[in-house]
Amino acid sequence: MPSPSPIRVLFVDDDTSYMAVAQHLLSKYQGTKFDILWKQNGRGALEVLEKSPGIDLILMDYHLPEDNGLEVTRQIREKNIDIPIIFLTSNRDFRLAIEAMKYGVEDYLVKDEAVDSVLPRTIVNILERVRLKKQISERAKGDLIAKNKTNAIRELIVTVCHEFNNPLAAIKISTDILLRQTLTPGERAMVEGMDRNVGLVEKEIARLRDLDFDTSMPRSGTADGSTR
Numbered sequence: 001m002p003s004p005s006p007i008r009v010l011f012v013d014d015d016t017s018y019m020a021v022a023q024h025l026l027s028k029y030q031g032t033k034f035d036i037l038w039k040q041n042g043r044g045a046l047e048v049l050e051k052s053p054g055i056d057l058i059l060m061d062y063h064l065p066e067d068n069g070l071e072v073t074r075q076i077r078e079k080n081i082d083i084p085i086i087f088l089t090s091n092r093d094f095r096l097a098i099e100a101m102k103y104g105v106e107d108y109l110v111k112d113e114a115v116d117s118v119l120p121r122t123i124v125n126i127l128e129r130v131r132l133k134k135q136i137s138e139r140a141k142g143d144l145i146a147k148n149k150t151n152a153i154r155e156l157i158v159t160v161c162h163e164f165n166n167p168l169a170a171i172k173i174s175t176d177i178l179l180r181q182t183l184t185p186g187e188r189a190m191v192e193g194m195d196r197n198v199g200l201v202e203k204e205i206a207r208l209r210d211l212d213f214d215t216s217m218p219r220s221g222t223a224d225g226s227t228r
Contacts, residue, residue, distance in 0.1 A: 011036050032120065041067075
């Protein structure tokens with residue numbers, strides 16, 4: 001069985017000593033391999049993100065040269081790069097945490113507390129959480145598309161039924177008038193046949209109009225309408 005692909009992490013921090021610590025923590029984690037790309041400032045991180053679409057997660061220190069972590073995160077989001085971000089700081093600042101969450105930062109870790117398996121477990125858990133959120137979002141989007149499609153079909157059926165009803169009613173009145181006239185056996189048989197056929201069409205239109213689309217339409221997910 002092939003081993004799972006490594007998790008590609010972009011680590012943005014100008015602290016070389018903590019970089020070594022983070023690499024050590026991630027390399028010790030059992031069952032998951034991490035491929036780390038290190039940049040010391042936001043400009044370098046943005047260049048990587050624009051050229052390397054395979055990054056799975058960003059570890060970002062708040063205190064960076066030039067722009068701080070919040071400013072770099074803002075620039076990343078402005079470029080519509082939707083990669084999970086974990087903030088790393090030297091101390092706990094709830095105001096900073098709130099600001100970070102406004103930019104969609106997934107988590108906030110104090111460096112001194114991210115010891116042993118805390119850092120790798122946080123990365124793995126966040127990626128799993130993001131994956132589940134995307135699944136739920138895609139399912140909800142699929143259900144909405146299916147619902148809109150069902151509503152459009154329902155409206156079309158109602159319109160078609162309405163368009164058929166008036167001419168069918170006129171034909172029905174005409175056949176009733178004709179059947180009251182003196183007709184040859186052949187003419188009567190033809191008019192009666194027309195009257196029966198109009199009745200059959202009316203029944204089919206009524207069945208179509210009364211169809212329960214919520215139970216008769218296939219659920220989204222598979223080509224044969226089965227659900228998973």
